[in-house]
Amino acid sequence: MATTKQDLGAKEKELIAIVGAGPVGALLALKLAKKGYKIDLFESRPDSRKTDIYQGKSINLALSDRGWRALQAVGIEQEIRQQAIPMYCRVMHDIDGNLTKQAYGTENQAIWSVSRSGINEQLITQAEKCPLIDINFSYRLTQLNFDDNTAVYLDENQQVVTRQSDIIFGADGAFSKVRRLMQELPKQRISYSLDYMPQSYIELTIAANEDGSHKLEKNALHIWPRKDFMLIALPNLDGSFTCTLFMNQEGDLSFNSLNSYQKVATFFQRYFADAMLLLENPVEDFLVKSASPLCLVHIYPWLVNEQVALIGDAAHAMVPFYGQGMNSGFEDCRVLSELVDENKGNWQAILQAYQHSRKVNCDAITELAQRNFVEMSDLAGDANFLLRKKIEAHFHQKHPKLWVPLYSMVTFSPDIPYSKALAIGDIQKNIMDEIMKMPGIEKNWQGDEVYNRMYQLASSKLELNL
Amino acid sequence: MATTKQDLGAKEKELIAIVGAGPVGALLALKLAKKGYKIDLFESRPDSRKTDIYQGKSINLALSDRGWRALQAVGIEQEIRQQAIPMYCRVMHDIDGNLTKQAYGTENQAIWSVSRSGINEQLITQAEKCPLIDINFSYRLTQLNFDDNTAVYLDENQQVVTRQSDIIFGADGAFSKVRRLMQELPKQRISYSLDYMPQSYIELTIAANEDGSHKLEKNALHIWPRKDFMLIALPNLDGSFTCTLFMNQEGDLSFNSLNSYQKVATFFQRYFADAMLLLENPVEDFLVKSASPLCLVHIYPWLVNEQVALIGDAAHAMVPFYGQGMNSGFEDCRVLSELVDENKGNWQAILQAYQHSRKVNCDAITELAQRNFVEMSDLAGDANFLLRKKIEAHFHQKHPKLWVPLYSMVTFSPDIPYSKALAIGDIQKNIMDEIMKMPGIEKNWQGDEVYNRMYQLASSKLELNL
Numbered sequence: 001m002a003t004t005k006q007d008l009g010a011k012e013k014e015l016i017a018i019v020g021a022g023p024v025g026a027l028l029a030l031k032l033a034k035k036g037y038k039i040d041l042f043e044s045r046p047d048s049r050k051t052d053i054y055q056g057k058s059i060n061l062a063l064s065d066r067g068w069r070a071l072q073a074v075g076i077e078q079e080i081r082q083q084a085i086p087m088y089c090r091v092m093h094d095i096d097g098n099l100t101k102q103a104y105g106t107e108n109q110a111i112w113s114v115s116r117s118g119i120n121e122q123l124i125t126q127a128e129k130c131p132l133i134d135i136n137f138s139y140r141l142t143q144l145n146f147d148d149n150t151a152v153y154l155d156e157n158q159q160v161v162t163r164q165s166d167i168i169f170g171a172d173g174a175f176s177k178v179r180r181l182m183q184e185l186p187k188q189r190i191s192y193s194l195d196y197m198p199q200s201y202i203e204l205t206i207a208a209n210e211d212g213s214h215k216l217e218k219n220a221l222h223i224w225p226r227k228d229f230m231l232i233a234l235p236n237l238d239g240s241f242t243c244t245l246f247m248n249q250e251g252d253l254s255f256n257s258l259n260s261y262q263k264v265a266t267f268f269q270r271y272f273a274d275a276m277l278l279l280e281n282p283v284e285d286f287l288v289k290s291a292s293p294l295c296l297v298h299i300y301p302w303l304v305n306e307q308v309a310l311i312g313d314a315a316h317a318m319v320p321f322y323g324q325g326m327n328s329g330f331e332d333c334r335v336l337s338e339l340v341d342e343n344k345g346n347w348q349a350i351l352q353a354y355q356h357s358r359k360v361n362c363d364a365i366t367e368l369a370q371r372n373f374v375e376m377s378d379l380a381g382d383a384n385f386l387l388r389k390k391i392e393a394h395f396h397q398k399h400p401k402l403w404v405p406l407y408s409m410v411t412f413s414p415d416i417p418y419s420k421a422l423a424i425g426d427i428q429k430n431i432m433d434e435i436m437k438m439p440g441i442e443k444n445w446q447g448d449e450v451y452n453r454m455y456q457l458a459s460s461k462l463e464l465n466l
Numbered sequence: 467m468a469t470t471k472q473d474l475g476a477k478e479k480e481l482i483a484i485v486g487a488g489p490v491g492a493l494l495a496l497k498l499a500k501k502g503y504k505i506d507l508f509e510s511r512p513d514s515r516k517t518d519i520y521q522g523k524s525i526n527l528a529l530s531d532r533g534w535r536a537l538q539a540v541g542i543e544q545e546i547r548q549q550a551i552p553m554y555c556r557v558m559h560d561i562d563g564n565l566t567k568q569a570y571g572t573e574n575q576a577i578w579s580v581s582r583s584g585i586n587e588q589l590i591t592q593a594e595k596c597p598l599i600d601i602n603f604s605y606r607l608t609q610l611n612f613d614d615n616t617a618v619y620l621d622e623n624q625q626v627v628t629r630q631s632d633i634i635f636g637a638d639g640a641f642s643k644v645r646r647l648m649q650e651l652p653k654q655r656i657s658y659s660l661d662y663m664p665q666s667y668i669e670l671t672i673a674a675n676e677d678g679s680h681k682l683e684k685n686a687l688h689i690w691p692r693k694d695f696m697l698i699a700l701p702n703l704d705g706s707f708t709c710t711l712f713m714n715q716e717g718d719l720s721f722n723s724l725n726s727y728q729k730v731a732t733f734f735q736r737y738f739a740d741a742m743l744l745l746e747n748p749v750e751d752f753l754v755k756s757a758s759p760l761c762l763v764h765i766y767p768w769l770v771n772e773q774v775a776l777i778g779d780a781a782h783a784m785v786p787f788y789g790q791g792m793n794s795g796f797e798d799c800r801v802l803s804e805l806v807d808e809n810k811g812n813w814q815a816i817l818q819a820y821q822h823s824r825k826v827n828c829d830a831i832t833e834l835a836q837r838n839f840v841e842m843s844d845l846a847g848d849a850n851f852l853l854r855k856k857i858e859a860h861f862h863q864k865h866p867k868l869w870v871p872l873y874s875m876v877t878f879s880p881d882i883p884y885s886k887a888l889a890i891g892d893i894q895k896n897i898m899d900e901i902m903k904m905p906g907i908e909k910n911w912q913g914d915e916v917y918n919r920m921y922q923l924a925s926s927k928l929e930l931n932l
Contacts, residue, residue, distance in 0.1 A: 190662075191662045193657075193661070
């Protein structure tokens, strides 16, 4: 819908500050500028296109349908797809080096490996082209006055800069400064939790072959599930894979306990013999790198005075095990953008509706992501679990509307809210528990009896409950 | 056990800073000084004995056996008992003004109504007599250097004062500054949550009769349970009662919705007609006072570098519905004190054992306190619930070791850790659910059949499980 000139005039009076120019902050800026709002975008770090702030560190993310849908309206979907690699399946590497494939969805459904810095830079470059967006790098937020919506920053010369705006978004990530300043408000009764997981992670690399090709199947996400720990690998365009090793920070086999060359080398040799042949200096990397923590953030409310709001990781940091961190943040932007239209620029109504809609759904995906560690690291290598998935996929083909597997609802069905996916998934789990108890299921899983029973259970429990 | 002079010499070298001179901080100072440690006690507020920092506000607490046990060793138990009023029962006031009594325990068991400021001042006065304790009022903590255990304070003249010590305790309450400074440490991976309850509270007063006597039964805790909200009253020595009204902050009947004289007057008249005749200006007080929030704090770890530790509300603020907030903080001091002896002054071992022992137990009482709102505000007025309690009390008399009611385990059995009480309580609940399903239980509850069945269930489930 084209905005008339008169509308634009009214909106240009409204200035929106976005603290944090990561993928979510940059996308939010683009979406709101498209509606005619004037945007001040602040980023505490320097411009990554000019300074190597990542110090060669490559972080990969899996972009899926919720993310793509949010990107559509700002016109850089195609550009980003060109830099992304579709992954159609999981490839599980067992301890003896045997491989098992598991499709993520139907034939053409994929999750897409993208570089975090790459997608961020594409969004920033797009934002720079927009005259309504003013990008300020190396601006570090130090104070917020919530009464008059004034923010105080230190710029790159350590000068104090004060900026006022009508609305302020905190898109400044899991350790959000906006959030910390909100929490200190005595009268707001803001409930908050930050939970560290027992697992931490380090990144490792599998380099490309000399001809630039990939050393493992390119269009797949590789997993070495070892129950209490796991290694994963996502493909890069240059032929390399970015790998992540997740394991306990403390305990018997942990980042703390593996503290000598000998112990680490033995560990890799024992548990990741096939990957060991491909990884670049895993033992040295393991010993040199300090493991990064994984944490969950819950906060409520997300708003102060209906003028300051949290978005993305600042509101709902989660663990990476469902590949939905960035996707959920992008979906925040998409939903907010729709609410701006629905509520015709009434920001009190927009932000209340935004919080109401997103809080419950982001709680759901945070919960699903936490549960998924077990699925990825343990069950992914379990025959019984794989049979379950096969039965579900088969039934989905027969009754594509009655039964959409949980992973597909979350990953490929942006019309199903996360909270609904979680609720349906729990009912499906109960049904599958029943099905897996059927005598001889390992042999008879393709028989009609199984699917008739499943149809009976699903049509009574799923259709009635939803 | 007397400390030899040689021991004392060694300990005097060790300086322990305690931030917060509320009841827990003051008791901790007394206990550690008794072992020969030198104590620096810091309190951000002025001395309440000289300045009326409570502004006439009277906060009452229920001291019970865990608290008394912790007080025994420092020799002011008798002095405090003289300022305390035993409450042997709950008196429930129903909506028509009918009263129901329920004993808290056996004949001589009571919880004791004490004034928070009174007990605090008694402990401070005791601490002042101790040459090893240096009390610093109006010292506000601003920074902690965790590497060298240096704390920075602003004194009453706004002068910066820096103090070093071997060990630092944060006994500075639910909104602890020590805790906030701990949380900002990047490498400590401290999980934390602060949860606001839907309910808030205000304090109201029932004045004494002209002759100084009490207008309601003195030796009881009075409850007006109204399901979503409740009023309670605790007796004071001067003949008055301190009352607390707990209700939702928001919603249909809430602190927010009752916003006119007419609405509040109608509310009190409808729900608290009998109390309305006794309360001093409840309607005016309701409209003038701003309701205080109720919150829960969970944090882990409680320690940094085994040199800084949290204690009392700073580590485990809970809701007041089990009357165990101060009791659990006092128990922290008692357990710590025993661990100092057991571990012969090895503070690394002492603090690790302290955290290990207390975290699980304080989580349990925090959970029990949260659950107890329903028991107090709703079930306390429920005939079925009262019958349950009568059956339990009766069975307890028959088998005093096999069955101690949950309330008695928490309140009168300091030898049973909170976590064990919680676990036993859950099993008891399952057993009572069975018993209450017995046909005609309302009539036959005194019959042998009931207690035989209960004995059978209890001896199989309780004895095997514990």
